[in-house]
Amino acid sequence: xSGPSDKKKRALALALLILPLVAFVxxxxxxxxxxxxxxxxxxxxxxxxxxxxxxxxPAVRDVIFKIRLPRLxxxxxxxxxxxxxxxxxxxxxxxPLVNEYILGISSGSxxxxxxxxxxxxxxxxxxxxxxxxxxxxxxxxxxxxGKAETHSISLLLTGIIVTAFFSxxxxxxxxxxxxxxxxALFFWLMGSLSLASWKDLYISVPLIAxxxxxxxxxxxxFNVLSMSEEEAKSLGVNVRREKILVIAAATLVTxxxxxVVGIIGWLGFIVPHLVRLMFGADNRRVVxxxxxxxxxxxxxxxxxxxxxxxxxxxxxxxxxIIGIPVFILLLKKARKVWL
Amino acid sequence: MNIRVRNLAFAYEDFSLRVGELxxxxxxxxxxxxxxxxxxxxxxxxxxxxxxxxxNCVFVDGRDFATLKxxxxxxxxxxxxxxxxxxxxxxxxxxxxxGRASYISPFALPSREDARAAEEALDFVGLGRYGAxxxxxxxxxxxxxxxxxxxxxxxxxxxxxxxxxxxLDPRHETELLNLVRKLAREKQKTIVVxxxxxxxxxQYSDEMVFMKGGEVVASGPPGDIFKEPLLESVYGMxxxxxxxxxxxxxxx
Numbered sequence: 001x002s003g004p005s006d007k008k009k010r011a012l013a014l015a016l017l018i019l020p021l022v023a024f025v026x027x028x029x030x031x032x033x034x035x036x037x038x039x040x041x042x043x044x045x046x047x048x049x050x051x052x053x054x055x056x057x058p059a060v061r062d063v064i065f066k067i068r069l070p071r072l073x074x075x076x077x078x079x080x081x082x083x084x085x086x087x088x089x090x091x092x093x094x095x096p097l098v099n100e101y102i103l104g105i106s107s108g109s110x111x112x113x114x115x116x117x118x119x120x121x122x123x124x125x126x127x128x129x130x131x132x133x134x135x136x137x138x139x140x141x142x143x144x145x146g147k148a149e150t151h152s153i154s155l156l157l158t159g160i161i162v163t164a165f166f167s168x169x170x171x172x173x174x175x176x177x178x179x180x181x182x183x184a185l186f187f188w189l190m191g192s193l194s195l196a197s198w199k200d201l202y203i204s205v206p207l208i209a210x211x212x213x214x215x216x217x218x219x220x221x222f223n224v225l226s227m228s229e230e231e232a233k234s235l236g237v238n239v240r241r242e243k244i245l246v247i248a249a250a251t252l253v254t255x256x257x258x259x260v261v262g263i264i265g266w267l268g269f270i271v272p273h274l275v276r277l278m279f280g281a282d283n284r285r286v287v288x289x290x291x292x293x294x295x296x297x298x299x300x301x302x303x304x305x306x307x308x309x310x311x312x313x314x315x316x317x318x319x320x321i322i323g324i325p326v327f328i329l330l331l332k333k334a335r336k337v338w339l
Numbered sequence: 340m341n342i343r344v345r346n347l348a349f350a351y352e353d354f355s356l357r358v359g360e361l362x363x364x365x366x367x368x369x370x371x372x373x374x375x376x377x378x379x380x381x382x383x384x385x386x387x388x389x390x391x392x393x394x395n396c397v398f399v400d401g402r403d404f405a406t407l408k409x410x411x412x413x414x415x416x417x418x419x420x421x422x423x424x425x426x427x428x429x430x431x432x433x434x435x436x437x438g439r440a441s442y443i444s445p446f447a448l449p450s451r452e453d454a455r456a457a458e459e460a461l462d463f464v465g466l467g468r469y470g471a472x473x474x475x476x477x478x479x480x481x482x483x484x485x486x487x488x489x490x491x492x493x494x495x496x497x498x499x500x501x502x503x504x505x506x507l508d509p510r511h512e513t514e515l516l517n518l519v520r521k522l523a524r525e526k527q528k529t530i531v532v533x534x535x536x537x538x539x540x541x542q543y544s545d546e547m548v549f550m551k552g553g554e555v556v557a558s559g560p561p562g563d564i565f566k567e568p569l570l571e572s573v574y575g576m577x578x579x580x581x582x583x584x585x586x587x588x589x590x591x
Contacts (some may be wrong), residue, residue, distance in 0.1 A: 094426050217446040224440045226427055230389050231420060235493070236413025236441030280473075281427040284448065 012278065013285060020076055020295040023303075027072050029305045032310065033063045040064070072194040075299040077208045078193075078257040078266065083294025085250035086268025087275070087287050088215050091222040091325035092246050095152045099268040100254040102159040108137025109168035109258035114173045114185055116259075121241070125203050128258035134251045137166055142247075189266040191316020193302050200260040211253035212291060218246065264316040267294055270327045277330060299325075340365055340400045340415065340496035340529055342386060347396040349385050349404045351590060356381050356553045358364040363546075365496065368520055370540040373550035374574055380421075380501055382550065384533060387418040399497065413441035415491030419500040423474070431477065431485055432470035435461055438492030453492075460491035464518060480511035487518070499520065500532040503554045504539065512536070516543045541565050541587045548574050561587075 028044075031034045035043075039056040052058055096126050100106050112133030114127040120129070141193045145158040150200040170189070177185055224237055225246070232233060257264075271294040272286060279285045298315065301322065305313050344361040356378045363369050363386075369378045373442065384390040386397060388404055397404040397413050407415070419436070439453040439461065443515040450456075461467050464484040469477065475486060483503055492499055502521070504512045520543055522528045540547060541561045549557040550565070551573050555563045570578040579590040 056364060091427070094412070096426050173544045219447045220443070221440075223429065223433060225438045226425065227437065228420075230384075230418075232408065232440075233389055233425070234418035234420075235437060235489075236410040242445065276427075281429045282433050293378050309473065 005038035007155075007278060013289060016289050016296075017292050020080075020292055020299070023296045023299050024072055024076060027299050027303050028064060031063070031068060031306050035060055045222055045326055047219075066188075070198050070201050071193050071302070072117070072199055072299055073205060073304050074196040074260065075193050075293040077201075078261050078264065079294040079296070079298030080212055080291040081208045081253035081257040081294075082264060083271035084175075084215050084287060084291040085210060085254050086294075087272035087283070087290040088222060088246055088250050090272055091226040091283055092243060093152075094226050094228065095155065096273065097152065097156060097269075098133060098159075100250060101103065101263070101265055102156060103253050104137035104141045104159055104162040104166060104257055105134045105165075105254045106263050107170065108134040108161045109165050110189060111169050111173070112255070113138075113259040114170055115280040117185060118173055118177055118181060124256045126259040127203050127207065127256055130255040133166075133257075134255040135248075137162055138247060138251055151204075165170060177210045187314065188262045190312040190314035191262040191319070192312065193298075193305060194262070194312045195260055204256040204260050207256040208253045210229070211249045211256070215246070215253075216291065217289050218283050219287040220240075222287060226283070262314070262316060263320055264298070266320050266323050267297065269296065270323050274328065274330065342497060342529060342531070343398040343401075343406075344386070345396060345398070347392060349381065349390060349392060349549045351381075354378065354381070354483075356385065358382065360554050361533050361548065362489040363529055365529045366523050367545040368523045368530045369530065369546040369548060370544040371400060371531065371533045371548045371550060372537060372540050373534070373556075377550040378553040379550055381553075383418075383499050383501055383531065385534055387416060388412045392546060410441045410505060412429060413493060413495065416497040416499065417493040417495040419486050419490045419498065420501060421501045421503075421505065423486055427476070428475045429584060430470070431466060431472050431474060432461070433556060434474055434485055435488045435492050442492065447472075455571060456494060457492045460488040461485075464488045467581075480515070482508050482514060483507070484518075486516075491522075492513060495528070497529040498531070500530070502533050502535065504534065504536065512539065519543065537570070537589055538587060552588050 029037060039060045040053075042053060042056055043167050047065075051327065052060065077224070082100065085105075089098050089103060090096050091102060107129040112129035115133070116129035118126060141162045142157050145155045146164070174182055174185055176304050221242070222237055224232055225239070225242060227235065229239050236313055237333040254268075272290045275286050275289045275293055279289060297319070301315055301318050305315060342363040346356050347356070349356045352485060375381055377410070381390065385392045388397075388407075388556065392405055394403055394405045412579050417425055422432065435457040436449050436453060439449055439456060443453060446586070458467070458470070461470055464487050466481060466488060467575040474482065487503070488504060503519070504515055507515060516539055519532060523530050523545070526541070543562055546559065547561050547564060548555055549569060556573060557569055565580070567578055567580055576591060581588040581590065
């Protein structure tokens with residue numbers, strides 16, 4: 001069964017798994033403030049306070065540790081989080097059109113984080129309210145679509161309605177927010193990594209890591225969960241319990257990401273499709289590789305943003321504008337059905 | 340392994356199923372026949388624990404099936420649905436591997452042993468060379484075989500099949516029923532299968548169960564019960580049975 005194409009795929013999969021690491025290291029050197037490879041190596045090998053060698057500016061250390069490192073770590077975490085929840089939810093709902101945005105998780109998180117910012121201030125971690133409201137949103141979608149949740153149309157319709165409701169709530173919050181808060185809110189909502197700080201990381205990154213490990217470990221199980229409920233049941237799966245656990249994990253990672261970078265649309269939709277296009281439907285590959293590709297895409301997109309312009313285009317806008325045409329191109333090019 | 344049914348009752352909104360006493364024995368093929376809406380599939384799903392049946396109704400080797408965990412049920416009993424329809428196009432081998440789910444922890448991957456069981460199952464149904472193909476590339480007959488292979492990979496002593504021959508041409512229908520019989524004879528499986536084609540059902544069944552309006556109207560070896568008056572009352576139409584070279588031909 002392992003023909004040459006299988007070997008090629010395995011090599012490609014391995015390369016894709018390493019890609020985030022490579023992109024991460026290269027990205028440390030990219031930005032408005034030029035950092036030479038020599039300076040980069042020196043900073044990374046001398047994290048202490050020793051004086052820099054000749055030709056390396058003392059500012060380099062601050063640029064790397066205070067600005068780029070948190071930004072890149074957050075980028076990796078967010079990209080992996082959104083893409084893996086997309087892959088997991090698509091399998092769970094047996095529906096390639098589903099993702100965390102369609103199910104209301106993203107807008108629920110955004111409302112929670114916005115409320116937290118307005119009422120509890122910057123000092124309070126937004127992740128708490130973000131998770132709570134994300135659970136409310138996805139819970140509402142599942143309750144309203146009810147037994148019919150396996151019928152894709154009713155699930156999608158309910159998702160759209162609940163998302164619209166939470167978007168309206170968000171507009172309401174913006175309407176009443178003070179101009180100062182509004183600006184921060186506005187920029188954050190469009191999906192931006194530029195506000196990344198270590199403080200955000202300390203809470204969101206461990207939460208995302210936790211959810212990621214859980215979902216990656218379940219990767220083969222997603223194959224079984226993607227069967228009809230009757231089939232999965234007859235194969236010995238406690239569908240209800242596992243479904244709740246998976247939704248909880250996807251909600252956790254999505255809200256942890258959204259609460260600090262805002263809504264990055266399309267990523268959780270496009271990335272799993274790209275991976276399936278390359279590797280087929282088996283979730284043993286789709287789930288971990290979606291995380292790897294999503295993480296890489298976000299920090300590469302962020303590099304492009306920083307490299308191409310002196311002002312910061314929010315990454316949410318950027319991923320949509322670049323991602324959708326790329327996706328359409330691939331769709332047209334791929335003759336074979338991969339769904 | 341045998342299944343024993345005792346006073347099973349199950350109701351939908353406008354349909355109710357009532358089965359008094361019934362036994363399904365190992366190494367035998369039992370077919371459930373009857374008109375559309377007679378409750379064949381509902382009965383099969385109740386036997387398989389896919390529909391929630393109350394306690395003390397269905398016993399597998401003396402154990403109350405309703406009290407078992409999903410994983411335990413799947414190891415005892417495999418259910419082959421009528422059709423498989425998925426949004427995702429898995430490879431045949433990956434599809435059959437799913438039959439091993441009850442042996443694999445949710446957080447683990449299939450082992451070599453699981454892969455071997457899946458390969459054996461594929462070989463048994465004659466799809467051994469198709470492992471690397473996509474499910475969508477299979478014909479509908481081959482897809483039925485893949486579904487059966489998935490249940491075989493489950494290594495359960497009991498197999499329930501819901502209308503496995505619907506939409507198959509005569510040759511594939513015959514091949515599939517030969518396979519079903521082979522499973523009973525060679526692997527000693529307890530097989531319960533719902534069928535529409537009466538002639539094939541008579542030819543391939545060791546036992547038959549006739550259903551109508553949610554109730555069992557007759558059960559037993561075909562030689563004893565397959566008679567014109569029964570068929571006419573079950574299907575509500577004139578039916579003649581002729582013997583031809585030891586086979587039953589039905590004229591209606």
